Amino acid sequence: MNTKLETSDLRWTNHPADDPEWEEVSGLDDESNSVRTYQICTPNSPSSYWLRTRWIPRRAATILYVEIRFTMMECSGLNQRHCKETFNLYYYQSDSDEATPTHPVWMENPYTKVATVAADHLLRRGGERRSNIKLLRLEPLRGAGLYLAFQSQGACMALLSVRVFYRKCPPLSRAFASFPETIPHSLVEQVTVGVCVENAVTPPGEQSQPPSMLCGEDGQWVGQPTSSCACRPGYEAGETDVRCRGETVSFMYKIKVFI
Structure with missing residues (x-):
């Protein structure tokens, strides 16, 4: 109101x-x-x-x-x-x-x-x-x-x-993890529904621990995600830590001339 x-x-x-x-x-x-x-x-x-x-x-x-x-x-x-x-x-x-x-x-x-x-x-x-x-x-x-x-x-x-x-933490992508808009219900709300961004995965052994993060009552995200996400093999970080892109492969072409 x-x-x-x-x-x-x-x-x-x-x-x-x-x-x-x-x-x-x-x-x-x-x-x-x-x-x-x-x-x-x-x-x-x-x-x-x-x-x-x-x-x-x-x-x-x-x-x-x-x-x-x-x-x-x-x-x-x-x-x-x-x-x-x-x-x-x-x-x-x-x-x-x-x-x-x-x-x-x-x-x-x-x-x-x-x-x-x-x-x-x-x-x-x-x-x-x-x-x-x-x-x-x-x-x-x-x-x-x-x-x-x-x-x-x-x-x-x-x-x-x-x-x-009321205050809310906006959607956020950080450290190759994505978190939805969140309304805090306490001084600090732990958000455990984060997902890795496209073409990123959690390292082996952490599959059962999706990325989590803290949303403060002031509507600000706190710190970094507690579970890591990394780009899949064949992909690399973009200009920032919110997107994985295909690796750039350089090819050297040799031209043989047969006489």
């Missing part, structure tokens, strides 16, 4: 429904593109105001990242006793898009709390407008999808964009 790519209303859910304080408005991003944002300002109230996204399919990922860009007003300039400079992020897992205005119940349980998010840069009246970016990690995830929920209790803030994504 990436709200910066949305061209129409986000249609997220407000709670309480009879007193919706989160307001969806159009704004401009850093490149002056029109985006949909949510804002709230209740520095005089300690009540909880919730905002829930639509259902987000998880796909094959078990680790998701949430990138939040937001602004937050400094409380000292608002002169309100209940003002806060933080908000809470929660998520709720489900196997289908089942949420309603009253389900799940609007509280920490059944939601799972991710973090209390604080601003590194606060807005001051007449001061520079600076936004904050926070990257948060969700794991372990098991349901087919999830909802994100934002809870404000006295903050004066705006959600400028929300992006939900």
Whole structure:
């Protein structure tokens, strides 16, 4: 999910429904593109105001990242006793898009709390407008999808964009071995489904050990394959270690002239 790519209303859910304080408005991003944002300002109230996204399919990922860009007003300039400079992020897992205005119940349980998010840069009246970016990690995830929920209790803030994504190691050929696109499910994922590239084989005695490699949670391959592949007899390495080509054979032709 990436709200910066949305061209129409986000249609997220407000709670309480009879007193919706989160307001969806159009704004401009850093490149002056029109985006949909949510804002709230209740520095005089300690009540909880919730905002829930639509259902987000998880796909094959078990680790998701949430990138939040937001602004937050400094409380000292608002002169309100209940003002806060933080908000809470929660998520709720489900196997289908089942949420309603009253389900799940609007509280920490059944939601799972991710973090209390604080601003590194606060807005001051007449001061520079600076936004904050926070990257948060969700794991372990098991349901087919999830909802994100934002809870404000006295903050004066705006959600400028929300992006939900996962990382994956791209297809790779290295040391005459080929590995498929891989989604890591832990700090380091061992990939044991590698194969030798065309016209390459594992050396004798290693046939039962296909090439393996490590995929890091940051989407980067780590190190070198643990099982070796080499070009077949009659083939040689190309300009790189990802292709085996036929050997170049030079012939010397002798011409005999008979008189």
